[in-house]
Every structure is written in structure tokens, then in C-alpha cells.
Amino acid sequence: MIGDDRDPVDSALPEHRSAADQAADASDATADQAASEAADERKAASVRRAIRRELEPDEAPAAGASQPATAAPTKPEPAAVVQLEHVSLAFGDPVLEDVSITAREGQTIVIVGESGTGKSTTLKLILRLLRPDEGRVLVHGEDITNVAFDEALRIRQTMGMVFQGAALFDSLDVFENVAYPLREHTTLDEEEIAARVREKLQFVDLEPDKVERLLPAELSGGMRKRVGIARAMSNNAKLMLYDEPTSGLDPLTTGTITRLIMKLQRELGVTSVVVTHDIRSANRMASAIALLHDHRITFFGTPEEMAASDDPYIRDFLGGY
Amino acid sequence: MQRVLSCLVSGCWSSRPLASEPLSHSLDRLNELAKQKVHEVQNFSVLAWNAIRFIFARPFYLGDIVDQMDVIGVGSLGIVLLTGFFTGMVLALQMGNSLQTFGATLYVGRLVTASMIRELGPVLAGLTVAGRVGSGIAAEIGSMKVTEQIDALNTLGTDPIKKLVTPRLLAALLMLPVLTVIDDFVGIVGGNIVGTLIVGIPTGVYWRTVWAQIASDGFVFRYIPNDFVQGLAKPFIFGGIIALSGCYYGLATTGGTEGVGQSTTRTVVASSIAILIVDYFMTQLLLSVLP
Numbered sequence: 001m002i003g004d005d006r007d008p009v010d011s012a013l014p015e016h017r018s019a020a021d022q023a024a025d026a027s028d029a030t031a032d033q034a035a036s037e038a039a040d041e042r043k044a045a046s047v048r049r050a051i052r053r054e055l056e057p058d059e060a061p062a063a064g065a066s067q068p069a070t071a072a073p074t075k076p077e078p079a080a081v082v083q084l085e086h087v088s089l090a091f092g093d094p095v096l097e098d099v100s101i102t103a104r105e106g107q108t109i110v111i112v113g114e115s116g117t118g119k120s121t122t123l124k125l126i127l128r129l130l131r132p133d134e135g136r137v138l139v140h141g142e143d144i145t146n147v148a149f150d151e152a153l154r155i156r157q158t159m160g161m162v163f164q165g166a167a168l169f170d171s172l173d174v175f176e177n178v179a180y181p182l183r184e185h186t187t188l189d190e191e192e193i194a195a196r197v198r199e200k201l202q203f204v205d206l207e208p209d210k211v212e213r214l215l216p217a218e219l220s221g222g223m224r225k226r227v228g229i230a231r232a233m234s235n236n237a238k239l240m241l242y243d244e245p246t247s248g249l250d251p252l253t254t255g256t257i258t259r260l261i262m263k264l265q266r267e268l269g270v271t272s273v274v275v276t277h278d279i280r281s282a283n284r285m286a287s288a289i290a291l292l293h294d295h296r297i298t299f300f301g302t303p304e305e306m307a308a309s310d311d312p313y314i315r316d317f318l319g320g321y
Numbered sequence: 322m323q324r325v326l327s328c329l330v331s332g333c334w335s336s337r338p339l340a341s342e343p344l345s346h347s348l349d350r351l352n353e354l355a356k357q358k359v360h361e362v363q364n365f366s367v368l369a370w371n372a373i374r375f376i377f378a379r380p381f382y383l384g385d386i387v388d389q390m391d392v393i394g395v396g397s398l399g400i401v402l403l404t405g406f407f408t409g410m411v412l413a414l415q416m417g418n419s420l421q422t423f424g425a426t427l428y429v430g431r432l433v434t435a436s437m438i439r440e441l442g443p444v445l446a447g448l449t450v451a452g453r454v455g456s457g458i459a460a461e462i463g464s465m466k467v468t469e470q471i472d473a474l475n476t477l478g479t480d481p482i483k484k485l486v487t488p489r490l491l492a493a494l495l496m497l498p499v500l501t502v503i504d505d506f507v508g509i510v511g512g513n514i515v516g517t518l519i520v521g522i523p524t525g526v527y528w529r530t531v532w533a534q535i536a537s538d539g540f541v542f543r544y545i546p547n548d549f550v551q552g553l554a555k556p557f558i559f560g561g562i563i564a565l566s567g568c569y570y571g572l573a574t575t576g577g578t579e580g581v582g583q584s585t586t587r588t589v590v591a592s593s594i595a596i597l598i599v600d601y602f603m604t605q606l607l608l609s610v611l612p
Contacts, residue, residue, distance in 0.1 A: 127476055149480075157478035167473035170464070181477050184380075231477075 078105035080141065081239050081271040082126055087135035095121050097295045099135070101273075103239075108265050108272040110282040112317075113292030119275040122292075123241050126273065127161060128152040139239065157185050160232030164244040166224040168216035174201070174227050175212035181235045200230040204260055222253035229260060233270070240264060242274040246281050254281060261285050279318060283307075291317065365569050368482065372565065375480070375487040382488050389492035393454050393564075397500055400449050405504035408441055409433055409511030417520030426520050430530030431537075433512035438535070438552040442505035444600055447559035450497060451592040455567040458489055459588035462571025463581040471572065486568040490561060497560030498553045505552060539611075547611045555603055559596050566592040 082103040089096045096118045103109040111119050124130040125137050128144045129152075136145045144155055168177045178197045182188055188196065198208040204226040216224060225245060232240060245261065246254040258281040264270040265285075276282055282289055283303040291299035291306070293313055299306060306314060412433045420426050462485060465471050474481045509531055516522040538547040570584040570591070 129472070129475060153475075153478045153480060156476050159476070161473070161476040163469045163473060165468055167469035169470055169473070170468075184477065184479055 078107070080104050081107075081139070082109075082273060083136075083138040084122070084125065085136045085138070087125060087132040087137065089118070089121060089125070089130065089132050094295050096125075096132070096292075099292075099295075099297050101290050101297065101300070103271050103273055105271055106265060106269050107287040108261065108274060108285050109288050109290060110274045110276060110286040111290045111292060112276060112279060112282055114317075115277075117292040118295055119292055120243055123161070123243055123273065123275055126241060127156055127159065157181070157235060158237060159239045159241060160229075160235065160237035162225070162228045162232050162240065162242045162245055164247055166216070166228035168219075168224060168227055168231070170216055173213050173215050174206075174219070175208075177216070177227060178212075178231045178234050180231065185235065196234060197230075200234050201227075203233070203263075204230045205256070206230070222249055222256060225249070225253075225257055226260065229257075229264075233264065233268075238268075238270055240270050240272045242272065242276070244276055245274060246276060246278045254278065257281075258284050293317075364573070365565070368486065368569050368572070369561075369565050371482045372486040372490045372568070375483040376491055378483070380483075382484060385484070385488035386491050389488045390496055392457070393450065393489075393492050394496035394499060397450050397453055397496075398503070400453060401446055401500045401504050402507050404445050404449050405437075405442065405507035406511040408445060409437060409508030409513075410515045412436055412441070412508070413512035413515035413520060417516065417522075421520075426516075426522055427526060427530060429512065429516050429520055429522055430509075430527040431534040433516075434509055434531045434534040435548070437505045437508040437512075438548045440600070440604075442501045442508060443552055443555035443559060444596065446497060446501045446504045446556055447563065447596040447600075448593055450493075450500065450560075451563045451566075451596060452589055454493070455563045455588045455592045456585040458564065458567030459571040459574075459584045460581055462568055463574035463584040466572060466574045467577050467580060481572070486565070486572075489568060490564040493560035493564035494557055495560075497556035497563070501552060501556040541611065550611060551604070551607050554607060555600060558599060558603065562595045562599065563592050566595070 080102050082101070084099055084101045087096055087099045088094070099118075099122065101109060101111070101122070111122055113119050121130065125132055126139065128137070128147060132145060136143055138144065139155060140158065142155070144152065147155065168174075169180065172180065175194075175197055178200055179193050182193045182196060197212065201208045201212065206223065206226055211219070211223065211227070216227070219227065229240075229245075240261075242261065246257050249257065261272060261274065262285050265272060272285075274282070274285065286303050288301060289299070289303055289306050290297050291314065293299075299309065299311065299314055307318065309315070413429050416429050416432045417426055420428055420432075462471070465485075471481050471485075474484060513524060513527050516527050517524050535546045535548055540546055541550050567588045570588045574580045574584045576583075
């Protein structure tokens, strides 16, 4: 596994590259895609190093970690896009207890944990579909904990949500699904809507001419997920939330969706909060991983720190992979 | 009885010995059931209030309203024509048979008209639409609920009540009276055919008695027959009951495809019972209000 005597960042990257990219390489043969992935990884590694510095300002560097001399000069901290502050929620039984997570601009925060530990609930709190019993939820610096329903609808327009089953509207074709937020909340004319829809479909590697008149039932699982991402980003949302984006997909499609999430971060600077069971994808895309256990965040750090952790539960959790 | 009441007030049954536990459990269950029913009524009322409120609020979703009018109105036309036609025919047959004894077969037209316009037209249209459309609404919205499409609407900044419930409510409110008028007319035509061919009433006489019946109960605002007011007020309310029941049970769906099935069944049962009960009270109210 990952050697403890090496830089956790550098030592971890080849491991999950080799694991995940075996599948990815099979599907992506072109030089452009390879270059794009390399850029993804460089960017991810750079963000991880920044996060590690941010998370452990006072701790001594891990054995073999980059020396202070090689560290980048201190930059102003990116603005917090999502903040959960000491959030607790119970439906009779506790669902979340004293959970605090911050996602800063351009970061991809991945929430992992066993089923039923409140991962999806966290997304619902960010969307203000639920209200916490205690604590605060801030999005783009605005406290949304107690906003009214109409106000919550407005705030949600600034986010994009990708559902586990894509949740495309059955009765609408692909074009109309992606165009839905534009028709609802913008005054764009038909030409502009068509151009935006085609642009988003191309961004998620779908050919508009082939898919835009298909109904969701005619799409494969991976295509549905990609259309779901295109719909979520059609309003040019700067915050994307993903609920199990790779569940139920084959390894090749899982790689494609993971790269898509990274592409959104790299090319558009989108902040993402991803809930997943797929620790391999999490390792590739995460700026930081939050582990939910017993309704609490028991770990928050970079994928490398997670891999290097001696915590018995984390070892057990990762053992399955 | 007094002991049970005092226990209810003090909550003492929970600390009673084993012998009284079955009673306490039954009371607990009753309490829970009552709370659940009150909660359901509250949720239904909130849904109805919001759906009605949104009729007057932007955006209006005119395309969805027209689509739903097509589904509810045009889609139900066949079944309404069929039920109305055969109901009118069987009414004429039964009444012709009974009235022949008294030599009063000329009254067949009047009786068919009164029965169809006041009661059978609205109730039959209501029940058939409840079976066809109410279940369809519950199934569609229930499926959207279990496949997270309702959550998707919410996250895309759309109020699902405004987008899904209000257009269906408005379409049902508008289309049920139209379907009822068609149902009434076809029923009276069915009565005419049986009256002429089997009972032996000339067509001209039949239609004169139909008009005589419509005019006999007086008019509202000098021109609108009382029978029409009764016959059109009811389906308007029935339309609301059907659409709101379908949407309520659809939005309350849980438990996957099995839950969708349960929601459709509940919608048909609840809206059919509600239509029959409301019909009685509306009749009583309208009879006392109308001149």
C-alpha cells in the first residue's frame, strides 16, 4: 500500500492513478485526454498541498513531506463557499451531531462514510431542504439556516445538484431537461438557450445532435448522470453538489464521471461537495475528505492523510478497498 | 369509564400493572392514529391553500395547464360519453317500465333530465374521472417523488406545488364542469333513444318535457336554470377534490414502486368517498339556498 516513509501526497498519487486509470486509460486513448488528466492530477496535488497547509498550520510536517523551502508563498485564503458550523440534526434519533465542514472556492470536498450516517442529509442541509436543529449553514457567506421557503428557492438557483439516479424529468427530452433551469429562471431567448444547452452537453462529452431529442429512458446510466451534470451546471452554478455520482456505474464510466467533476473544478473553478462510497474516486478528485462516523465528522483531511491514518476505524473503512 | 377518562387525563395507564397494559396500548395506538389523521388533514389543507394561492401568482405555467386540460378533459371524454350514454338509457328503461303502470310514460324525459343534471351527471363524471385521472395524477407525481424528480424541482429553484399541483387543480376545476355538461347531454340523448324506440315516446314530446323540467325549477339571475347551477357547482368542487387528492397522495408517496401503487389506490378510494359525501351536503346546501 502507500508507503509511510514517503511524502504522503507524492506517494499516494501513483497508487490511485494506477488503480483508477487502468480503467480510464482503456476508454481514453487520445493524447489530449491524457494531457488533460495530467493537468487534473497536477492541479489536484497542488490543491491538496494547499489544504494540508491550511489544515495543519501548527503541526510538524509528516515524515518526508515537502520542506518549507519548497512551499508556495502564502496566498490569501480562498473565500468559503459552504460552511456548516456545529450542525446537529435529529429525526427522533440523531442524524448529525456537531458537524462542521468548510468548502472553499475551487475545492472539492468529498464526504464519505457508511450508509445511514447522514451524508445525503448534509447535502439537503446545504440546499436548505432541511433545517438543522442546532448550528448554522452558510452558502456564499449568507446564513441560510432560517431563510423562508421562497428565499431558499432563490438561493438554490446558485447551486447545481446531481442526484444519485440523475433525477431527470421523465416527460422531457434531454434538451428540455438541460434547458429547464434556463426557461425557469432566465430571460434568454430560444437561440441563446439552444446554444447554452449544446455547450453544456458538449462539456459533459455528449454529442448534442445525437442525444438532445432522446428521452431519459433511452439513455444509459452514465449518459443519464452526464445529462444530470449538464442540467445542474446549465445556470453556470459555481457550487455543485453530487449525491453518489458514481454509484451503479461500471469502472470505465465511473472514471469518466470522476474526470468530469475534476474538469469542472479545473476549467470553471467550480466548488464541489461530493457524497460517495467510492473511495477510489474520492482519492482522485478530493481536495479534502470528510469521514462521517456515528453522525460526527471523525476525520477531515487530504486523501493522503486519510491513507496514512492509524485510526482503527479509518483503517477498517479503507480496508474494504 | 370514569377510570379510563381519569387515566387519559393523568396518563396513569402507563404505570399500571400488567393487567391494564392492553388497554393502555390500545389507547396509545388510538392516540397515535388520531394524531396521524390530524396531521394528514393539516398537510392536505396546507397543500390546498398553497395550490389555490398559486393560481394567482407568477409564473403561471400556461403550457402545463393546457397539457393537463388535455389529459383530464379530452382524455376522459370517451369514458364520460360511454357512462353518460348508458346511464341515460338505463334510466329511461327503468322509469318507462315503472311509469307504464300509471300511464305516465310522458314523464320519462323529465325524470331522466332531473336525475342526470342534478345528480348522476356530476357524480358519475366525478367518479369516472377520479378513477381515471386521480389515479393517474397520484401515479405520476408518486413516481416523480420516488425517483427524486420532486427533489430535483426543488433544487432547481422551482416550487413543486406551483409547477405540478396548481396546473392540475386549475385544469380539473375547469374541465370537470365541461365533462359533466357533456355527460348530462349524452345521458339525455340516451334516454331519448330508449324512450322513442322502447318506451314509445315521440322525440318531440321527449325534448319538450326535457325543457319543461329545466324551466320548472326556476332561474337564477332570470336566465340560468336552477338545475344548471346545481349541476355545475358540484363538478367544480369534485374537480378540486380529485386533483388535490391525487397530488396529495402522490407527494406523500414513500417506499418505491409499491408506495406508488398504494398512493393510487388511496387516491381513488378517498376521492370517491369524498365525492359522495360532499355531494349530499352540497345538495342540501344548494336546495336551501337556491330559490
